[in-house]
Amino acid sequence: MPPAITRSSPERLSRPQQVAEAIKSWVMANGWGPGHRLPSEMDLIERFSMAKGTIREAIRILEAQGLVKSRTGPGGGVFVHQVSEERATALLGNYFYFQNLTIDDVYQIRTVLEPELAASLAGRLSEAQLRALEDVMTCYAEPARSAQEEREQHIASLRFHALLAEMSGNPLLRFLIRFIANMLADITVSRKLYAQPNQELWSSGLDYQSRLVAALRKGDSAAARAILAEHMHNAHRLMRLQETVLTQRFLPEGKII
Amino acid sequence: MPPAITRSSPERLSRPQQVAEAIKSWVMANGWGPGHRLPSEMDLIERFSMAKGTIREAIRILEAQGLVKSRTGPGGGVFVHQVSEERATALLGNYFYFQNLTIDDVYQIRTVLEPELAASLAGRLSEAQLRALEDVMTCYAEPARSAQEEREQHIASLRFHALLAEMSGNPLLRFLIRFIANMLADITVSRKLYAQPNQELWSSGLDYQSRLVAALRKGDSAAARAILAEHMHNAHRLMRLQETVLTQRFLPEGKII
């Protein structure tokens, strides 16, 4: 039985919102996990004694949050769904859309998170993983000769960091680094940062990254940390010259790098 | 004129989702900010040539993401709304609900972010702000004598960190630290961590924090960083003994500490 809807709260929520919350706590209380099928629309209409439209709006709310997915047809219905990284990234991106982040803000975080990630990964990666990192690095084996090429190299460089983060056993660290990399990738494509090729910028990044992979392979945690700290410091210095305010996205379920 | 709805994408979105995305990009394209009123329901029905129910579901989707709010009555309508920190916290919390974070994961991040925050704030706080911090500290002036008291002290201690973060000029750093503090507060209340009073734990926190405020007042950035690093290290050591897996929340727009 679903929890009763009582509108005692001072913040008057609309009925669909109340229903959505009721379903949410219902799911939690029963410990239903991803894949579990919720009662059908008709069922919910009866249980909550509400119109179809109201129930549907409630489902939409949950769907927008990434908590359920619905399918039509026999065997279809509404299913509990694990919130995807893409969805979480998009939703959090909406928040920062209004926050006027600066390059400095982003790099203040990167500068501490990325070295920490590198240090925690040293000596813990399989040869296959290290090889995958080296694969990405080949994208910028030679210096960019056009603005276009440089943009692509920057994106590839960010993908390197995203890939590294994916190898972390820490879901929080993984998400944060990948989220930030995505934000930076967005502004790299949306604005014409890097208008003129900057010979120094990402070709030097290659050097850092190959040294990093070597340190990771060797299991030298301190060296990995130091290399990435220096890399971040450098990237920050080079980027801060270009722009200050990040115009943020506002996108559906953006493609993740 | 709203963007036309074209279902060319491979990922077939439902019509309300398409409408929601169309409205979103419409708002972005026109640069409409918080407070701007969208066309009325009837208007939208005409413009998109869709039924009321469909439009309403689209609005619900945007509302769930915290991007719009709607009011009834004359002068009412749907308004662009700045995504609140509460909403963003709740939405991101949904993601981590499924991620099985451990205490170690959370503290790996805290251990690098909190010292960085402290360092960046040293010498930049007004006397009023420093006083506000000291106010929160009074909540745990004396050691806890019951489990209940200790829980409260832990929450207060987290509020101290949240308050500190609020003083940061970096929206990203502010959000992350406050988000993490909220997660920790949630598990502190939801689970019976800290079953028996731990004399050492948060009374020693008081010592750290008063030393921290002193360093902040003096503008000693290095000392502030070191104090908080030590504090984090200590808190981590004490917490890791108790529990390993964080059962996350799954809440509406949870009260923020």
Add this chain to the structure above:
DNA sequence: CCCAATTTGTTCGTATGTATC
């Protein structure tokens, strides 16, 4: 390949609630 059953998706007409003037 088609048909039927099941379940969500969409439409429309109407009525109710709520805030402003």
Add this chain to the structure above:
DNA sequence: AGATACATACGAACAAATTGG
């Protein structure tokens, strides 16, 4: 108090998608 303008909710019918026979 009443009129107005708006979102909100209801209910019944119809459409589309998926699955299995």
